[in-house]
Every structure is written in C-alpha cells, then in structure tokens.
Amino acid sequence: MKNLEKAKIIYCENCKENINCSYCHSNKYYLQIANYSIYFEKSFSKESIFLDNFKSALYVIINTILGILGLIGILSIFYYLSTIYSSQLNIFSKTTWLDSKILVFYFGVLALMILFYRIQMTSNTRESIVNLDDAENSKHKSFNSYNALSKPVKKALFDAHYLAIMNKQSISPLHVLYVMLSNLDFIVILSRLGISDQLLRSKVQILLNNLKDPGSEKAYFLDSVLNSYYFGFLSKSEYVKISHLLMAISSVDERIFELFFDMGVDGNQLKNAIAWIKLRDDMAELYKKYRKRSSYKPSGNMNRSMTAIATPLLDRFSSDLTHLAKFGYLNLIVGRDEKIDEIYRSIETSNKGVLLIGVPGVGKDSMLEGLANKMAAEDVPDQFKDKRLVSLSLTKFVSEASSGGNVEFMFMKIMEEVARSGNIILVISDIHNIVGVVSVFNNNIDLSNLLADSIQRYGIIVIGTTSEAEYKKYLQDNSLISTMNIIDLPEPDFNDTIQILESRSFALEYKHKIYFSYQAIEKIVKLTNEYIHTFKQPVKAIRIMEEVAVLVKSQKDKKLVTAEDVAKLISQKVNIPLGSITISESEKLLNLEKIMHERIIGQNEAVNMVSSALRRARTELRDENKPIANLLFLGPTGVGKTELAKTVTQIFFGNENNMIRLDMSEYQERSSIARLIGFEGSSEGGMLTEAIKKNSFCVLLLDEIEKAHPDILNVFLQVMDDGRLTDSKGETVDFTNCIIIATSNAGSFYLQDKLAEGVNLETIKNDLIMNKLRDNFRPEFLNRFNGIILFRPLTQKEIEQITVLMLNKITKRLEEKGMFFSATGDAIKELAEIGFSREFGARPLARTIEERVNNSLATMLLTNRIDRRDRVMLEKGGQIRIEKANKI
Amino acid sequence: MDKTFFKKILKIILIDFIVYGILYFPIWWYSKGIYKALLKCFKIFTDAWEGLGLSIQVKYLFKPMYGQRDVTGILISFFMRLIMLMFKLICVIFVFVFCSFLFISWSFLPIIVIYGIIVNYKFLLQR
Structure with missing residues (x-):
C-alpha cells in the first residue's frame, strides 16, 4: 500500500492557548513552512454558521438592490434622452440636464460604482497560498489557512460541519468526504479513477455510523485542513482546491485511504488522477495564451519587420509549422520544456544547427510542434522571435527535383532563399535521407555536403531529426555533423508517458465522446512497456490509446474506457491473455495438469512443474525482468519432452506455431553465435534475435542443448538471467515474454540403468544434477533454470495410452470423411509393443502406426472399399475389418 | 439567543x-x-503597442524591406517604413488618448456623480 506523504502538523505546546501566540493563534495546531506558520482559525459552531449564512444572504440582497438601482438609473437616462428628442429641447441649455430623471441616473451610476467596488473587495479577501521563496527569505509570520481556501472548499467545510451538527457528531474527515460527493470536480476525479460515487457514498455512510471519540476526530479534521494547504503549497496552486482537500483527507485519515484502496486506488494513482485535472486546467490556460499571443503572428511568409523575402521554391516543398500553430492545428506538448530549452541554448551559443537523435516514436516531431507553438506565441528567446519554423519535405523535394536532373541546383536555390529571407528556421525530419542524394547524370557532391556548406556559409539555422541507428549508419562520419550540435531525446519514463497520454486524452475524449479512467491510462503504459517492442514510448502508447477509444466508442451504451478494455485490446494484439482472470479461465488454470494430460501421458512431475510456472505467469507473480520460465527437460528420446513444449505453446500462447525451435546440434562451433545474434556490421539480424523481435510471445525450444558450444550456452545464460540480449546491430531484444525450454538427452543411459536397478527417481535426479550433468553443463548454467525436469522412460501401459491418443487422431480424420474407426484392445497392445523401443521411447510408434494402419487405410480408401457410414475396425495382426453400413 | x-x-x-x-x-x-x-489602462496601451509592432518598426527603420538591398530598394524601404511608422504612431496616440480618457474618467467619476446629484437635488428643491 502506498499512501501520500503528508506534512507533519505541529501541536503547539508552549502557548497554552494564548490568544497572542504567534504560531497557532490559540488554535493548538499549526503547519510550519520554512519561516511561516500556518494555522486554521474558523468557528463552525451553529451560531457561526448562522451568522455566515446571514452575512452572505445580506451580501446578495444588497448587491441585488444596487444592481436594480443601477439598471433604473440607466433606463431613466434613456427615457429622458427620448423625451429630449421628442420635445426637441435644446441639449446645450444647462436647464435641460437638470431633472429628476437625471438625478435618478446619477444615483444609478453611484450604485453601479459601489457594486463594482463591493465585488472587487470580496474577490480580494482571499489570500494566496504562500510560496517557498518568500517563506524562506522573510521573517517569521503566521497565516490563517482559511483565507486561502477556494469557495468550493469553504462550502465543503461548512456543509461537513452542518452534517456533523445534524448527526450530533464531532466533525471528522469522513464528513468532509461525504459532502464532497456533491462537488463536480470531485466527481470528475472519481470517474477518472473508475469509482462509483453512489457506492462511495454508501460506504462512507457506514463509516460515519462508527466514528471514533470526538477528540481524535476533531484532531484528524484539523490535520486534514492544514494538510490541504500543504498539498496546495506543493502543487504551487494559488488557492486550496477540492483536489488538495481530497489528497489531505486520504493521507490523514487511514479509513479514507483504505476505502479508496479497497476500491482499487492507491496513493500514487490518486495523486496522478488529481494531477490530470490540474493538467486539464493548465492546458486550457496554455491554449488560450497561445491563441491570444499568436494573433500577433503574421499568417503569411512575411515577418513583422518585413525584412523577409518571398520563398516560392521553398514553399513548394515545405510546410510552415508556425503557421499551423497559429491556427491551433498542432498538439500542445507537455514534459519536453527542458529539451526545447536545450535547443535554444545550443543555437544561441554556437552558430551550428541542432540534430535531434531519438529512436522512432520517441516524439521528435511532437517536440518540434511544441517549438512551433512557442514560436507562434513568441514565447521564445530573441533569436527565435519573429521567425518561421519551416519543415522541408525531403521526399517531395527529391521526387520532384530529381526528375529535372538538377537536384543540387534546386537545393542550393532553396538554401539561398532561406538565407536571404532571414526569418526561417529550417526543419529537416529524417535528415539522414539527405546523405547520398545526387543527380543521376551528374557526378556532383551529395546534398548533405551542400547543406553543411550552407549552414557554414549563410548561417542558416537547421534542426534535423534522425534515429540512433540511422545516425550511426549515415551521419556519424559525415561532414554535416561538424555543423550541428547533437541533442539526445531519451524515451520518456513511466510517469512522463502517463502525463503525455493524459495531455492527449482531452482531444480524443472530445472527439469520440468517451472518457478514460486513470487505470486505463496506467494500464496502456504498463502493457505497452511490457508487450509492445516494435515502437518506443510514447508513440506506441498513444496508438493503443487511440485504438481503444475507437473500440469503446463502437460499443453501445459504453462511455468509460477501463483498464480491462485496454488489457483486452493488447491481449488480442499480442495473443496472450492479459485481462483480469475470468471464472472459466481460472478454472482452466487450476486444471492445467488435467488439460495437459489430455496430450501428455505420464510425466506427472514435468506437467506439474510446467503448470505451476504458467499459473505464476498468468497471475503476474513472476519476476518481470526474466523470461516467464526457464525449464530444462531431461530424459531419453521419445518420452514426450517436445510434445510437452508444444502443449505449453498451445495452452499459453494459443497456437503451436508460436514456438521458435532451435536445434542446438547445429550450434557446435563458437562461430555460430553470429547465426544467433547476427554478424557484426551486417544489416541482417540473427536468426534468434530476429525471430524474437517478430514474435516475442513464444516458447523458445532449444533442442539437444548439451550439443551446443559452451560459449553459446553463455549467451543463453545471460538471456535466462536478464531476459534480454543485444544483437549485432546494438538493439536490445526482449525475452521476458518467452518461455525457454531446453531439452537434453544427457544422462539418459544412466537414468535408464539406474531405473532398471530400482533406484528412486528423486535420487537419480539429484545425482544427475550434482555429478553427471557437470560434464555437459556448468553449475551456474544449471542454476538459471527454474526447474530441471526429469522425464522417465515410458512404461508399457503409458505406451498403450499414447497409442490410443495417436489412433484417436486417425478416428478424427476418418470422421471428417464420414467413416467410423476403432481399434480392439489387442490391436492397441500389439501396436504399442511393436512401436516401442528402449532406446527411442515412443518415437517409432508414429512410424509403426503409419505403416500398419495408415498405409492399409489409404489403400482401402483408394480402392473405394470403405464408404461413408462404414465402421472400420483395427484388429490384432494389423487386420482391418470393415462393417458395411446399411444401404439407404 | x-x-x-x-x-x-x-x-x-x-x-x-x-x-x-x-x-x-x-x-x-x-x-x-x-x-x-x-x-x-497601461495594459490596453502596451497591448496596442505590441499588436502594432511599433518597437519592431523602430528597430528595423533602416533595414531594407523584402531583402531589396540596392539603393532604390533601401530608399523606398526607408520612406515606406517611415510612413508606416507614422501611421502606427497615430494609432498608438489614439489609443493613448483613449486610455488617458478612461483613466481620467475613473478619477473624476465620483466627483462628477456627487456633483450631479447635488446640483439636481438643489434644482428639484428649488422647483
């Protein structure tokens, strides 16, 4: 359980409720913020509530009277003006303006002036929450936190007291929570957290019936109010808002925290949901500010100083981002201010351009959109003021210019336009594409050199973007790099990604008329981090967010996007179960052994161990930085090792094809590591790493692992330990969603011999691990397995059961043709005896059935000896008897 | 009670x-x-100043417009900018007068109202 960190409220011991106490003002408790002490003073007695209500009623009555007087005054002047007009009085005569109606008008104006004054005065009675700078740098002062409460908070406190008085109880934070349920902001927070306000109300009601002693309840209440001030102070808010009060009561009162926790919300989630509401307000303010300030920005190519020139050629191949920003087409961005400041600094301190390097999806273009918004609002350093951010489309330029065969000439023309215009900051997305572009028929230098030259000669400001891989491949050794400063854009962390999604949520919610719960947003980030590796954050999360919005919209009568919706969508995408476990699924999980035994005969220990691993994985109790399970299957050939691996794939990943099978006998040389992870310097990846990148939800089956080179075993040692592997291209491949199963025949003869001697299986296993396997595997390698599972040789009875399973397949195939197949007990026994070998286990069985049953059946089918509805019976000696069906 | x-x-x-x-x-x-x-009033005035881009006009008075750096271009630019500057200055002066009027109105409004009430009241008494 994670609660919010609250401030420590100090019990004022020295003042003895002295009215002149400079800390608590005789209120017993206070909050210390640097040199300021904050106390809470407000009487909520029956009498005070009455007086307050009386005061506010009187306030409204007087203001209404003043307003009416003002209106009468204005009407009277209009009436008088019409009289002057109709009676054609001389408006220049002094006596014309002396009249009872004029007197009424003057009174009306006076009333309006007083009304204006009164409204201004009441809006000034609130004090803002103190700020840290003042608190640290001034002498000791004390403030009454009541003065910094916003209107809804004051109302909540009044209502809470009123409720407590009505219930004849002492005030407690629970009363505050109860009355807050009628506040709109609070209901928004609750719905973001997926909490039903009615359910919460009924639960609070129950708690209200079991209050503690009045003294401690009152202390809780004071602690809550002072802490609401503290949370307001932490979030640099001007006043204490409902959200701060909510944070305070849930951090002070354990009962309220547990109430939320019981409904699936912990402290961090509560804090983030509240931050989301704040973000909404901040973004609305930012949007207004941008719209207002960008109205000064010229909408054409010209700057305000009119020094720019027309740039017809550039305009053909580019889009003006500041222009789009001016009209509000670009997204507002959050959490990238530091990086934008880095761009300013970089350009201001050197005459170089900027190269933004970040993996695809990390938000390079969004950052440029953020810069464009700031430029449109002129909220930028001087060097960026009165300028346009123009994005050159390389693809458009190259495709059009190359057809004329004069790419270099046109490029230089564009650069000249940019230079002469002087009000352009040029953006080139995926700037690596410029390297190597030359006209087909000319042996000219490529565009990257021309760009480098233009930056140096004309001082053009260029902002380019590229990815790390492309940078290494094309740009690292290019002359262009000497003209640009590099700024790395890392992938945003968990909380930053949540904030980015929250900032994007408003537009989506408006568009699709749905709304996201906080848990849904959190789930998107969590699951995309874990299961989607083709893109980086925040793009992969944003895409899922958009998809889930559309998905929920398409469902009738559904408006709330929940974590469950997100889990369902991602689960469909990656093809593994992710949502909360349904009853049928939990039944399936609890009966995994039984389900597996439908395919696997015997091998109870192996089946039990694998089932436990799968259950751990599904209930998310496993270590998420390691593969789901690392298992070593030991045993002779033909005992069901591979079959069990296939069964696991089928059950956990939905399809047997989600298995990557590596025959380790092909990796006996050290050099074969390159086949697994790719050759150094080659653009092609390794067999293993590429397969996992393509489908990371799979069973990785390493057949005959004992045959692999020890260095290859070291590679897998790392995979099993860290759940990841770096390929030859430097990309990290994630193995945390794999089940690694290694099979080995090592020690098989020993096992068979010892079993024949009647030694216990557990003893054999221990001896194998401690002694015999040491020849093949290092102890640290064996230690990495979650389970080493010994498959014992099959008994005659088990072979018979396997025979039945295999014959069942034939039954099924014939049923599809409308024929019925069965085998007598003797026939099964005979097949099992022929198909079993001590050396190869059940492996020859399939071939035996093929030869003795399938071949005969094929011949009969081809000669039309079997018709639909006929019964085919396999008897001892491989005889096939046909019971003809009655003719219809 | x-x-x-x-x-x-x-x-x-x-x-x-x-x-x-x-x-x-x-x-x-x-x-x-x-x-x-x-x-x-000051805010209204500065908004107008910024909106008309007067500082920019003064700063770039001698800079040729539209990148025309030949003598004719420079001359035309200078006079054009001068005319624009004057036009904008007139606008700003107008706003200044308006703001001053607002401020003076504020300052004298109570006096005017009280005076009006007294004069009218006296007049009504005389009638």
Missing part, C-alpha cells in the same frame, strides 16, 4: 456592510481602485 449573538449581528450590519460595504468605498476608489485602473 443571548446578547453577544445580537452584538455579532449588529457588528456584521455596521462594520461589514455600512463601514466596509459602503463608507470605505471612496477611499478604495482613490487608492487600490485607481491603481488598478492605471494598470488596466
């Missing part, structure tokens, strides 16, 4: 409504109120 309660009611009516609600009004009007009015 005891005595102190009625005292409190009386205090609300007297202090909150008579003293702070009405009597304090002229003092506020010529202290905090006038300061606020001054700030507001």
Whole structure:
C-alpha cells in the first residue's frame, strides 16, 4: 500500500492557548513552512454558521438592490434622452440636464460604482497560498489557512460541519468526504479513477455510523485542513482546491485511504488522477495564451519587420509549422520544456544547427510542434522571435527535383532563399535521407555536403531529426555533423508517458465522446512497456490509446474506457491473455495438469512443474525482468519432452506455431553465435534475435542443448538471467515474454540403468544434477533454470495410452470423411509393443502406426472399399475389418 | 439567543456592510481602485503597442524591406517604413488618448456623480 506523504502538523505546546501566540493563534495546531506558520482559525459552531449564512444572504440582497438601482438609473437616462428628442429641447441649455430623471441616473451610476467596488473587495479577501521563496527569505509570520481556501472548499467545510451538527457528531474527515460527493470536480476525479460515487457514498455512510471519540476526530479534521494547504503549497496552486482537500483527507485519515484502496486506488494513482485535472486546467490556460499571443503572428511568409523575402521554391516543398500553430492545428506538448530549452541554448551559443537523435516514436516531431507553438506565441528567446519554423519535405523535394536532373541546383536555390529571407528556421525530419542524394547524370557532391556548406556559409539555422541507428549508419562520419550540435531525446519514463497520454486524452475524449479512467491510462503504459517492442514510448502508447477509444466508442451504451478494455485490446494484439482472470479461465488454470494430460501421458512431475510456472505467469507473480520460465527437460528420446513444449505453446500462447525451435546440434562451433545474434556490421539480424523481435510471445525450444558450444550456452545464460540480449546491430531484444525450454538427452543411459536397478527417481535426479550433468553443463548454467525436469522412460501401459491418443487422431480424420474407426484392445497392445523401443521411447510408434494402419487405410480408401457410414475396425495382426453400413 | 449573538449581528450590519460595504468605498476608489485602473489602462496601451509592432518598426527603420538591398530598394524601404511608422504612431496616440480618457474618467467619476446629484437635488428643491 502506498499512501501520500503528508506534512507533519505541529501541536503547539508552549502557548497554552494564548490568544497572542504567534504560531497557532490559540488554535493548538499549526503547519510550519520554512519561516511561516500556518494555522486554521474558523468557528463552525451553529451560531457561526448562522451568522455566515446571514452575512452572505445580506451580501446578495444588497448587491441585488444596487444592481436594480443601477439598471433604473440607466433606463431613466434613456427615457429622458427620448423625451429630449421628442420635445426637441435644446441639449446645450444647462436647464435641460437638470431633472429628476437625471438625478435618478446619477444615483444609478453611484450604485453601479459601489457594486463594482463591493465585488472587487470580496474577490480580494482571499489570500494566496504562500510560496517557498518568500517563506524562506522573510521573517517569521503566521497565516490563517482559511483565507486561502477556494469557495468550493469553504462550502465543503461548512456543509461537513452542518452534517456533523445534524448527526450530533464531532466533525471528522469522513464528513468532509461525504459532502464532497456533491462537488463536480470531485466527481470528475472519481470517474477518472473508475469509482462509483453512489457506492462511495454508501460506504462512507457506514463509516460515519462508527466514528471514533470526538477528540481524535476533531484532531484528524484539523490535520486534514492544514494538510490541504500543504498539498496546495506543493502543487504551487494559488488557492486550496477540492483536489488538495481530497489528497489531505486520504493521507490523514487511514479509513479514507483504505476505502479508496479497497476500491482499487492507491496513493500514487490518486495523486496522478488529481494531477490530470490540474493538467486539464493548465492546458486550457496554455491554449488560450497561445491563441491570444499568436494573433500577433503574421499568417503569411512575411515577418513583422518585413525584412523577409518571398520563398516560392521553398514553399513548394515545405510546410510552415508556425503557421499551423497559429491556427491551433498542432498538439500542445507537455514534459519536453527542458529539451526545447536545450535547443535554444545550443543555437544561441554556437552558430551550428541542432540534430535531434531519438529512436522512432520517441516524439521528435511532437517536440518540434511544441517549438512551433512557442514560436507562434513568441514565447521564445530573441533569436527565435519573429521567425518561421519551416519543415522541408525531403521526399517531395527529391521526387520532384530529381526528375529535372538538377537536384543540387534546386537545393542550393532553396538554401539561398532561406538565407536571404532571414526569418526561417529550417526543419529537416529524417535528415539522414539527405546523405547520398545526387543527380543521376551528374557526378556532383551529395546534398548533405551542400547543406553543411550552407549552414557554414549563410548561417542558416537547421534542426534535423534522425534515429540512433540511422545516425550511426549515415551521419556519424559525415561532414554535416561538424555543423550541428547533437541533442539526445531519451524515451520518456513511466510517469512522463502517463502525463503525455493524459495531455492527449482531452482531444480524443472530445472527439469520440468517451472518457478514460486513470487505470486505463496506467494500464496502456504498463502493457505497452511490457508487450509492445516494435515502437518506443510514447508513440506506441498513444496508438493503443487511440485504438481503444475507437473500440469503446463502437460499443453501445459504453462511455468509460477501463483498464480491462485496454488489457483486452493488447491481449488480442499480442495473443496472450492479459485481462483480469475470468471464472472459466481460472478454472482452466487450476486444471492445467488435467488439460495437459489430455496430450501428455505420464510425466506427472514435468506437467506439474510446467503448470505451476504458467499459473505464476498468468497471475503476474513472476519476476518481470526474466523470461516467464526457464525449464530444462531431461530424459531419453521419445518420452514426450517436445510434445510437452508444444502443449505449453498451445495452452499459453494459443497456437503451436508460436514456438521458435532451435536445434542446438547445429550450434557446435563458437562461430555460430553470429547465426544467433547476427554478424557484426551486417544489416541482417540473427536468426534468434530476429525471430524474437517478430514474435516475442513464444516458447523458445532449444533442442539437444548439451550439443551446443559452451560459449553459446553463455549467451543463453545471460538471456535466462536478464531476459534480454543485444544483437549485432546494438538493439536490445526482449525475452521476458518467452518461455525457454531446453531439452537434453544427457544422462539418459544412466537414468535408464539406474531405473532398471530400482533406484528412486528423486535420487537419480539429484545425482544427475550434482555429478553427471557437470560434464555437459556448468553449475551456474544449471542454476538459471527454474526447474530441471526429469522425464522417465515410458512404461508399457503409458505406451498403450499414447497409442490410443495417436489412433484417436486417425478416428478424427476418418470422421471428417464420414467413416467410423476403432481399434480392439489387442490391436492397441500389439501396436504399442511393436512401436516401442528402449532406446527411442515412443518415437517409432508414429512410424509403426503409419505403416500398419495408415498405409492399409489409404489403400482401402483408394480402392473405394470403405464408404461413408462404414465402421472400420483395427484388429490384432494389423487386420482391418470393415462393417458395411446399411444401404439407404 | 443571548446578547453577544445580537452584538455579532449588529457588528456584521455596521462594520461589514455600512463601514466596509459602503463608507470605505471612496477611499478604495482613490487608492487600490485607481491603481488598478492605471494598470488596466497601461495594459490596453502596451497591448496596442505590441499588436502594432511599433518597437519592431523602430528597430528595423533602416533595414531594407523584402531583402531589396540596392539603393532604390533601401530608399523606398526607408520612406515606406517611415510612413508606416507614422501611421502606427497615430494609432498608438489614439489609443493613448483613449486610455488617458478612461483613466481620467475613473478619477473624476465620483466627483462628477456627487456633483450631479447635488446640483439636481438643489434644482428639484428649488422647483
């Protein structure tokens, strides 16, 4: 359980409720913020509530009277003006303006002036929450936190007291929570957290019936109010808002925290949901500010100083981002201010351009959109003021210019336009594409050199973007790099990604008329981090967010996007179960052994161990930085090792094809590591790493692992330990969603011999691990397995059961043709005896059935000896008897 | 209901409504109120200044327009900018006059109103 960190409220011991106490003002408790002490003073007695209500009623009555007087005054002047007009009085005569109606008008104006004054005065009675700078740098002062409460908070406190008085109880934070349920902001927070306000109300009601002693309840209440001030102070808010009060009561009162926790919300989630509401307000303010300030920005190519020139050629191949920003087409961005400041600094301190390097999806273009918004609002350093951010489309330029065969000439023309215009900051997305572009028929230098030259000669400001891989491949050794400063854009962390999604949520919610719960947003980030590796954050999360919005919209009568919706969508995408476990699924999980035994005969220990691993994985109790399970299957050939691996794939990943099978006998040389992870310097990846990148939800089956080179075993040692592997291209491949199963025949003869001697299986296993396997595997390698599972040789009875399973397949195939197949007990026994070998286990069985049953059946089918509805019976000696069906 | 309660009611009516609600009004009007009015007028003026881009016009007075760096271009630019500057200056002056009018109105409004009331009242008495 994670609660919010609250401030420590100090019990004022020295003042003895002295009215002149400079800390608590005789209120017993206070909050210390640097040199300021904050106390809470407000009487909520029956009498005070009455007086307050009386005061506010009187306030409204007087203001209404003043307003009416003002209106009468204005009407009277209009009436008088019409009289002057109709009676054609001389408006220049002094006596014309002396009249009872004029007197009424003057009174009306006076009333309006007083009304204006009164409204201004009441809006000034609130004090803002103190700020840290003042608190640290001034002498000791004390403030009454009541003065910094916003209107809804004051109302909540009044209502809470009123409720407590009505219930004849002492005030407690629970009363505050109860009355807050009628506040709109609070209901928004609750719905973001997926909490039903009615359910919460009924639960609070129950708690209200079991209050503690009045003294401690009152202390809780004071602690809550002072802490609401503290949370307001932490979030640099001007006043204490409902959200701060909510944070305070849930951090002070354990009962309220547990109430939320019981409904699936912990402290961090509560804090983030509240931050989301704040973000909404901040973004609305930012949007207004941008719209207002960008109205000064010229909408054409010209700057305000009119020094720019027309740039017809550039305009053909580019889009003006500041222009789009001016009209509000670009997204507002959050959490990238530091990086934008880095761009300013970089350009201001050197005459170089900027190269933004970040993996695809990390938000390079969004950052440029953020810069464009700031430029449109002129909220930028001087060097960026009165300028346009123009994005050159390389693809458009190259495709059009190359057809004329004069790419270099046109490029230089564009650069000249940019230079002469002087009000352009040029953006080139995926700037690596410029390297190597030359006209087909000319042996000219490529565009990257021309760009480098233009930056140096004309001082053009260029902002380019590229990815790390492309940078290494094309740009690292290019002359262009000497003209640009590099700024790395890392992938945003968990909380930053949540904030980015929250900032994007408003537009989506408006568009699709749905709304996201906080848990849904959190789930998107969590699951995309874990299961989607083709893109980086925040793009992969944003895409899922958009998809889930559309998905929920398409469902009738559904408006709330929940974590469950997100889990369902991602689960469909990656093809593994992710949502909360349904009853049928939990039944399936609890009966995994039984389900597996439908395919696997015997091998109870192996089946039990694998089932436990799968259950751990599904209930998310496993270590998420390691593969789901690392298992070593030991045993002779033909005992069901591979079959069990296939069964696991089928059950956990939905399809047997989600298995990557590596025959380790092909990796006996050290050099074969390159086949697994790719050759150094080659653009092609390794067999293993590429397969996992393509489908990371799979069973990785390493057949005959004992045959692999020890260095290859070291590679897998790392995979099993860290759940990841770096390929030859430097990309990290994630193995945390794999089940690694290694099979080995090592020690098989020993096992068979010892079993024949009647030694216990557990003893054999221990001896194998401690002694015999040491020849093949290092102890640290064996230690990495979650389970080493010994498959014992099959008994005659088990072979018979396997025979039945295999014959069942034939039954099924014939049923599809409308024929019925069965085998007598003797026939099964005979097949099992022929198909079993001590050396190869059940492996020859399939071939035996093929030869003795399938071949005969094929011949009969081809000669039309079997018709639909006929019964085919396999008897001892491989005889096939046909019971003809009655003719219809 | 005891005595102190009625005292409190009386205090609300007297202090909150008579003293702070009405009597304090002229003092506020010529202290905090006038300061606020001054700030507001100043804001209107600076917004207009920024909106018309006057600082930019002055800063770039000698810089040729549209990148025309030949002699004719420079000359035409200079005179064009001068004309624009003058036009914008007139606009700004107009805004300044408007703001000043607003501020003066604020300053004299109570006096005018009281004067108007007295004069009209006297006139009505005379009738």
